[in-house]
Amino acid sequence: MAPTMTLHECCELMRANEIKISEPILGQMIEEGKFPFAVGVRRKEGAYIIFRSGAVRWLEEMLGTECAGKESE
Structure with a gap:
């Protein structure tokens, strides 16, 4: 699985x-820097680097449980 994900996947x-x-x-x-697992810039369309494992870890921490959908990790 790729280490990054698209905005849609996130x-x-x-x-x-x-x-x-x-x-x-x-x-x-x-x-705006609200998430520790992603960076982005606004252009005509946004350009983002979103780290899959970071997003899953962040969600699990915020939810206090295993997150759904991480099997695509």
């Missing part, structure tokens, strides 16, 4: 864990 991972979020909002939050 959004789907969050939704699988009952976190309602849209891709534009997730992208904006990444650009």
Whole structure:
């Protein structure tokens, strides 16, 4: 499995864990530095580097349980 994920994949991972979020909002939050597992810049379209293992660890810490959807990790 690739060490990074797309904005869409990250959004789907969050939704699988009952976190309602849209891709534009997730992208904006990444650009603002709200997540320790991703970096991004705004251009015509956003450009993001989202680390899969970091996203899973962050979700598990925030949820206090194993996160759903990590089997695609």
